[in-house]
Every structure is written in C-alpha cells, then in structure tokens.
Amino acid sequence: MKILAIGKNYVTDINEISANKTGNQIIFSKPESSLVKNNNDVAYPSFTNQLNYEAELVIKIGRKGKDIDLGEAASHISEIGIGIDYTAKDIFNACRETKGPWDLGKGFDGAAPISNFKPISNFPNLNDINFSLSINGEEKQVGNTSLMIYNFSDIIAFTSKFMTLEPGDLIFTGTPASGTGEIHKGDHLQAFIEGELLLDFKMI
Template sequence: MKIIGIGKNYINDISELSAAKTGSQTIFTKPESSLVTDNKDVVFPKVTDQLAYEVELVAKIGKQGKDITLEDANSYISAIAVGIDYTATDVLAASRANKGPWALAKGFDGASPMSNFKPVSDFPDLAAINFDLKINGEQKQVGHTSLMIYSFAEIIAYVSSFMTLEKGDLIFTGTPATGKGLNVKGDHLQASIEGELLLDFKLV
C-alpha cells in the first residue's frame, strides 16, 4: 500500500484558481507505518519540537490503474476519509537547508492519523464536500473541495502517469489554504466531513 500526499492544493477564493493552476503538482509519499487508525491516540514524536497539522480528505483507491484518464479517474475512488498530514517543520527546514527530501519530516511514526472510510457513493459531488478540524473544541480549519487547485480526478490522473495506483492506496489530497498551525502534547483533535465527526484523538 502506498500513501501519497499532495502539497499546496487549496486556495482561499475561486478567483485565485487560474493563477494557482500551473500544471505542476507537489507530490510526496509517506510510509504505511505513519498511519494511526481507529481513533487511537497519537504519541507526540520525539524527533520534533514543531509538529504542524494539516487536515485533509483522503481518497482510497479501489482498483488498479496506470495512465488513468481524467474522465475515468473518479471511478478509481472507492471511499473517502479525513486525516491529518503531520509535518515535523524543524526536521523539514533542516533537510531543505541541504536540499534534502521531505521523507523524514513527513514519514515518522504517527504522521498520518486517519478516520474510518465512508463509501464514495455517499458523496454525489466530489467537488462539493465540506470538512473541518477542531482542536481543543476550537475550529481551526474549514475546507470545501470546490477550492482545490487540482481535483481528485486531476490528482489521480497525474500520479498514475508516473506510478501504478493499486487497490488500497491512499491519497491525502491537500489542506485548506488557511488555519494550519502547530500542535502540542495534550491537544485534542476532532475532524469532520459534512458535519459528521469521524476523526477524534489526542496527542499524548
């Protein structure tokens, strides 16, 4: 199973779309060992003092595909979840200083807490999904998929031009353009899709 992430994929207003859509998607991968499921608490990683949260919708791939067309791409999604793409920002800064990769900053154990999935049939319009994140009861991020720079279909078509997508692969599809920040030990995170609480955990 592959975990694929896309960076910098949301705008604040639809008027920004044409300028933001350059054709160059920021893609990275994360190891399966970064996943935390079933609303288990997440151990605050010892490798960082700067743990940045980003709430994201996660698309689960339901069948194998390579060089998937834009028109067919959404049919490869079997389910949708909500997750947190964590970044150790101090680790990332140190790696970037040496022109290094994102792997350690994005791939540590616990870097990808994720809810259970809802079938894609629950979402008649993938371009009109609301999701949000609350931390300690305070709303921090609000997202709507109409503000994605690259849609689910565009991500799948692009990624599959480089690598075969397989059943069970996960794609973290980007975070809202505003509201991301740092977590501290003891924070309580709750993420919802269409008002339904699906992800609920504490940093311990």
C-alpha cells in the same frame, strides 16, 4: 499499499484556481508505518519541538490503473476519509535547507492519523465536500473541495502517469489554505466531513 500526498493544493477564493493551476503538482509519500487508525491517540514525537497539523480529505483507490484518463479518474475512488498530515517542521526545514528528501519531516511514525472511510456513493458531488478540524473544541480549519487547485480526478490522472495506482492506496489531497498551525502534547483533535465526526484522538 502506497500513501501519497499533495502539497499546496487549496486557495482561499475560487477565482484564484486558474492562476495557480500550472500543472506542477507537488506529490510526496509517507510510509505505511506513519498511519494511525481507529481513533487511537498519537504519541508526540521525541525528536521535534515543532509539530504542525494539516487536515486533509483522503481518497482510497478502489481499482487498479495506470495512465488513467481524466474522465475516468473519479471511478477509481472507492471511499473517502479524513486525516492529518503532520510535519515535524524543524526537521522538515533542515531537510529543505540542504535540499534533502522530506521523509524524516513527513514520514515518521504517527505522521498520518486517518479516520474510517465512507463509501464514494455518500458523496454525490466530489467538487462540493465540506470538511473541518477542531482542536480542543475550537474550529481551526474549514475546507471545501471547490477550492482545490487540482481536484481528485486531476490528482489521480497526474499521479498514474508515473506509478500504477492499486486498490487500497491512499492519497492525502491537500489542506485548506488557512488555519494550519502547531500542535502540542495533550491537544484533542476532531475532524469532520459534512459535519460528521470521523476522526477523534489526543496527542499524548
């Protein structure tokens, strides 16, 4: 199973999309060991003093494909969930300064808590899905897929040029352009799709 993620994929105004859609998608990966499922609590990593959160919709690939045509790309999605793309910001910044890989700052154990998934049939319009994140009862991030620079189909078509997508692969599709921030031990995170609570855990 592959876990892929796309960076810097949301704008604050729909009119900003065309100017930002250069074709240069930022794609990175996380190992399977980064996943936390079933709303289990997540241990705050001992090696960082700056852990940042990004709430993201996660698409699950349902059928195998390579060089997938843009018009067929959405048919390769089987389910949608929501997850947190954690970044150990201090580690990540140190890696970037030396032009090193992002793995240590993005791929550590617990870096990708994910919810259970909902069938794609639950979402009649993939370009109009609402999602949000609350921390300790306070809403921190609000997103809608209409504000994506690269929509689900764009991501699938682009990524499949380089690698075969297979059933069960997960793709984190980007976080809203505002509201990201630092998480602390003891914080309670709750993430929603269309108002339904799907991800609910604490940092311990």
